[in-house]
Amino acid sequence: MRFSFTDEQQEFRSVVRRFLENKSPTTAVRRLMETDVGYDPEVWRSLTEDLGLTAIHIPEIYGGQGFGISELAITVEEMGRALLCAPYFASTVLATTAILKAGTDAQKQALLPDIAAGKTIAALAFTEENGRWDAGGVATTATPVGEKYRLDGIKSFVLDGHTADVIVVVARRPGSTEANGLSFFTVRGNAAGLERCNLATMDQTRKLARLTFSGVEAQLLGEEGAAAGPLEVTLDVAAICLANEMVGGAARLHESAVAFANMRVQFGRPIASFQSLKHKAADMLLDVELAKSAAYYAAAAADEGDEDLPALASLAKAAASEAYMQTAIHTVQIHGGIGFTWDNDTHLWFKRAKSSEVFLGGSAYHRERLMQIWQV
Amino acid sequence: MTEMTVETVRAEVRAWLKQNWDPNLGLVEWRNKLIESGWGAPHWPKVWYGRDLPDGMLPIVEEEFERISAVGVAKMGIRTLAAATILAHGTDLHKQKFLRRILTGEDTWCQLFSEPGSGSDLAGAMTKAERRGNRWVINGQKVWTTSAHRADYGLLLARTNVDLPKHKGLAYFILDMRQPGVEVVPLRQMNGHASFNQVFFTDAEVAPEFLVEDDGDGWKIATTTLMHERRGADAMRRYIKPSERPERVYREEAREIAIDLEPYKWYPQRAGRVDLVIARAKETGRNRDPVVRQEIAKLMIMARCSEWTARRARAAHQYGRPQGPEGSLGKLASSYVARAANQVHTLISGADAMLTGKNSPMNGVIAEILVSTPAISIAGGTDEIQKNIIAERVLKMPKEPRFDTDRPFRDVPKNVLPK
Numbered sequence: 001m002r003f004s005f006t007d008e009q010q011e012f013r014s015v016v017r018r019f020l021e022n023k024s025p026t027t028a029v030r031r032l033m034e035t036d037v038g039y040d041p042e043v044w045r046s047l048t049e050d051l052g053l054t055a056i057h058i059p060e061i062y063g064g065q066g067f068g069i070s071e072l073a074i075t076v077e078e079m080g081r082a083l084l085c086a087p088y089f090a091s092t093v094l095a096t097t098a099i100l101k102a103g104t105d106a107q108k109q110a111l112l113p114d115i116a117a118g119k120t121i122a123a124l125a126f127t128e129e130n131g132r133w134d135a136g137g138v139a140t141t142a143t144p145v146g147e148k149y150r151l152d153g154i155k156s157f158v159l160d161g162h163t164a165d166v167i168v169v170v171a172r173r174p175g176s177t178e179a180n181g182l183s184f185f186t187v188r189g190n191a192a193g194l195e196r197c198n199l200a201t202m203d204q205t206r207k208l209a210r211l212t213f214s215g216v217e218a219q220l221l222g223e224e225g226a227a228a229g230p231l232e233v234t235l236d237v238a239a240i241c242l243a244n245e246m247v248g249g250a251a252r253l254h255e256s257a258v259a260f261a262n263m264r265v266q267f268g269r270p271i272a273s274f275q276s277l278k279h280k281a282a283d284m285l286l287d288v289e290l291a292k293s294a295a296y297y298a299a300a301a302a303d304e305g306d307e308d309l310p311a312l313a314s315l316a317k318a319a320a321s322e323a324y325m326q327t328a329i330h331t332v333q334i335h336g337g338i339g340f341t342w343d344n345d346t347h348l349w350f351k352r353a354k355s356s357e358v359f360l361g362g363s364a365y366h367r368e369r370l371m372q373i374w375q376v
Numbered sequence: 377m378t379e380m381t382v383e384t385v386r387a388e389v390r391a392w393l394k395q396n397w398d399p400n401l402g403l404v405e406w407r408n409k410l411i412e413s414g415w416g417a418p419h420w421p422k423v424w425y426g427r428d429l430p431d432g433m434l435p436i437v438e439e440e441f442e443r444i445s446a447v448g449v450a451k452m453g454i455r456t457l458a459a460a461t462i463l464a465h466g467t468d469l470h471k472q473k474f475l476r477r478i479l480t481g482e483d484t485w486c487q488l489f490s491e492p493g494s495g496s497d498l499a500g501a502m503t504k505a506e507r508r509g510n511r512w513v514i515n516g517q518k519v520w521t522t523s524a525h526r527a528d529y530g531l532l533l534a535r536t537n538v539d540l541p542k543h544k545g546l547a548y549f550i551l552d553m554r555q556p557g558v559e560v561v562p563l564r565q566m567n568g569h570a571s572f573n574q575v576f577f578t579d580a581e582v583a584p585e586f587l588v589e590d591d592g593d594g595w596k597i598a599t600t601t602l603m604h605e606r607r608g609a610d611a612m613r614r615y616i617k618p619s620e621r622p623e624r625v626y627r628e629e630a631r632e633i634a635i636d637l638e639p640y641k642w643y644p645q646r647a648g649r650v651d652l653v654i655a656r657a658k659e660t661g662r663n664r665d666p667v668v669r670q671e672i673a674k675l676m677i678m679a680r681c682s683e684w685t686a687r688r689a690r691a692a693h694q695y696g697r698p699q700g701p702e703g704s705l706g707k708l709a710s711s712y713v714a715r716a717a718n719q720v721h722t723l724i725s726g727a728d729a730m731l732t733g734k735n736s737p738m739n740g741v742i743a744e745i746l747v748s749t750p751a752i753s754i755a756g757g758t759d760e761i762q763k764n765i766i767a768e769r770v771l772k773m774p775k776e777p778r779f780d781t782d783r784p785f786r787d788v789p790k791n792v793l794p795k
Contacts, residue, residue, distance in 0.1 A: 003684065003691035258771050273774035278767035285766060286709060289702050290681035297684045319677050367673035368666070376654050376663050376672060 002300040005074075013074050019051060020082035026345045032085035033204035033348075037163055039086040047086065048118025054092050055116035058100070063113030069237060073244035073299035080245030081252045083348055085205050087121045090160035093241045094234065095122030095168045101230035102184045102222035111166065111186070123164035125155035125211050126231070133235070133361040135170075135179040135228050140213060142171035142183055149185060149220060151213040157359075161209030162198040165189050169218060170227060179228035185218035192216070203355035205348065236313035239360050240302055243295040243313075243320035246356050250288045250320070250327040253349045257281065257331040264336075277334060284330050291316075291323035311373040314366035321356065321363040328353040385433050389415055389440045397446045399623035403632065406625050407449050407480040416449040416479050420463065424471055425479060445619060447629050450481030452636040453523055458485040458531055460604040462550075465588050465597050470550065474529070481632055486527035487605075488518040488551065488575060489598060493791040496761050498533065498602075499543050499595055500780070502790070503577060505534035512549065512582040514557065517574060520755075522639050524560045524573035527553045532582075533598050536591050538786040545785050546594030550586040557581060567747040571639035605756070645744040646751050647710060648717025650679045653724070656737070662724045671723055675716045682709035701770045708762045711753035718749040 005013070023043045032040055048054040057072045058064020072093065079088060092115070099111050099122070114120035130137050140153025151171050161167060166186055173181035187194060193216040199208045222230065258281050261272035271277055298316040301309055328350040332339040339346050357363065392413055398406065410416035411425045418437050420426025429437070441448055455478045462470045477483040494500035503516025514534060524530070530551040537545035551558070557580030562570040588597050618630035653672055657663040663672075689703040722729045725737055732743040753759045767773040780788045 003687040004695055004697075258773065262773065270774060273777070275764070275776065278771075278773050279760070279763040281771055281773060282708070282763035282766035285701055285771065286705050286712075289705055290678065290685055290709065293684035293688055293702070294677070294681045296688070315677050315680060318673070319681055364670060367670050367677070370673050370676070371669045374654070376657060376669065
């Protein structure tokens with residue numbers, strides 16, 4: 001099913017789309033992006049309780065719905081389309097996947113039911129101030145103290161890290177380097193010694209935090225020193241989900257560009273009748289559809305346990321980064337002057353495209369990674 | 377009659393093949409047997425060599441043929457477009473005279489649509505057909521005609537009336553290519569090959585019964601041919617593997633394939649040969665250059681995305697879903713992939729990209745890529761026409777303003793052709 005959605009998946013998509021059209025119009029996006037918290041608790045409640053979206057890819061034994069990455073990808077594609085302001089990507093995509101891939105059965109039992117129910121919002125603190133997206137960039141240390149650990153270091157660019165109830169942290173055994181000695185830990189958001197700073201983000205719909213750990217007591221998640229593998233899978237799944245989120249946003253931008261061109265009259269005719277705009281719109285559609293193909297294919301591959309997943313994740317992310325940004329640039333251009341104003345909605349997606357281009361690694365990083373995986 | 381299901385169709389074709397398949401027959405002899413049985417063209421009507429099988433069941437029949445390596449009817453080239461057009465618009469006389477020999481491969485066909493003055497704008501054809509006594513007399517010139525030099529018949533779009541608007545004054549003929557008024561001259565392309573021809577008509581003749589439908593219906597019928605051309609582009613590639621088996625039918629088929637494919641031998645290079653890129657980068661050591669690595673990755677990503685987009689379009693078709701935008705993008709995507717591949721091959725080959733033939737990498741294959749990819753964004757509908765189609769049909773943007781359809785063809789501005 002890598003090339004086609006099932007009827008059930010199509011139906012699911014339209015339910016999510018209707019929900020988001022209702023709950024996340026741009027008026028709501030504009031209101032929430034100005035707040036520090038960055039989301040509407042009532043919409044979050046409805047999203048988790050009424051639609052069960054936070055439970056989607058969590059197995060039923062942990063209180064989830066037991067669907068796959070394909071359904072998760074459909075959800076985030078629709079959220080990217082609607083530019084939903086919510087800690088969904090942080091909690092359901094990043095932190096949940098890390099817990100699923102790294103945690104012991106007891107830890108999953110303890111953590112996941114509340115995350116699935118939306119009662120706990122989790123975040124994944126992985127990147128540091130060096131902005132590296134690979135395991136080698138982790139410098140935060142975890143020092144054993146009896147049964148527990150003490151975390152020291154600074155995490156940055158942590159998605160929704162300022163509001164999360166639980167933070168999944170990647171840290172290393174003192175003295176270890178690269179992929180060795182890495183472990184996952186969990187920390188409460190209000191833990192002593194944890195200082196959380198909400199960073200000013202260019203894309204106001206995506207909240208990032210800097211978390212300073214000064215001797216913060218932490219629980220080990222999974223096996224000590226064995227986080228490199230689960231972390232890589234988590235980041236691959238996240239890159240695939242981000243690619244899907246991005247193609248959702250790109251498609252929405254493209255539609256808005258065509259709609260505007262059809263409406264806008266200059267020289268006595270709709271500007272959509274000019275061949276320069278028709279050809280640009282056709283090229284934009286091609287970019288978006290090509291990127292969609294990679295995003296959908298990679299999501300389906302994740303469900304099928306494809307061993308080429310790391311390559312497919314990087315491929316999908318690189319394709320989506322280029323397509324989203326190009327679409328955003330062209331959409332501003334097609335709108336002309338009004339496209340550069342704050343009042344016009346295009347910049348909201350433009351900024352999401354820009355932050356997504358970089359988040360989890362830019363396209364040059366993912367292209368190089370793809371070449372290495374393919375042993376070129 | 378029992379109901380037709382996947383199982384009954386499979387059982388039936390399998391039983392028939394078991395009874396009749398004989399690789400020691402001559403190719404035409406075998407195909408005649410196959411045609412009589414209806415398994416050669418099972419999606420055709422029962423009265424005309426078929427079995428009225430739904431298109432969706434064709435793959436089952438094909439699988440059974442492939443399973444025992446049985447040879448099918450002739451499927452390559454313009455002959456399948458001729459057959460589809462004749463089935464849709466031809467008279468019983470046409471069907472009687474042409475269909476069987478199309479399937480046996482005894483007759484070769486060509487398509488006489490494009491002209492020097494009308495490429496993207498096929499309805500602007502100026503080749504003239506005049507009724508003189510009991511004959512249609514043809515004068516003018518066609519171009520880009522594959523296989524014209526060995527064709528028995530041509531599908532001809534010609535102008536019969538310049539006082540009508542351009543689409544109304546056209547007629548569609550089946551023209552006998554083997555007559556004195558038809559001269560075929562090879563057309564050499566920028567890559568040195570001559571895969572196409574120019575065809576000149578000087579008082580060439582067509583008997584009235586080989587006008588297809590009525591005078592004035594030419595554009596409608598040409599549209600049928602073109603629709604099958606677009607649909608068939610995918611199907612054609614599946615039949616291009618000649619067998620190396622020694623039996624007579626395989627030897628004769630291999631000969632046929634070699635002749636039919638001769639004009640297309642550079643087509644893989646036209647598409648950019650993405651398959652060669654990684655091996656070439658490694659053997660030249662250019663894979664160590666980070667800039668080259670980035671360009672290779674960009675190309676591979678685009679090529680994969682394009683392939684998966686085509687698969688999405690096919691899957692939607694298979695599941696009977698309405699075609700999404702992905703179905704209209706394949707040709708444009710191929711152009712961009714080919715163009716990018718050309719650049720990457722140049723980057724990898726460096727100074728060697730200045731050479732050709734034996735002196736150039738891979739005995740000239742790389743050089744052939746570099747001078748063949750421009751064809752892909754022109755042939756079968758230019759990128760510009762593709763983009764208009766996408767913008768107008770998929771995105772519902774306004775149609776191009778036209779100044780040529782609302783007046784007699786004689787008043788429409790035309791190209792001045794060099795003498």
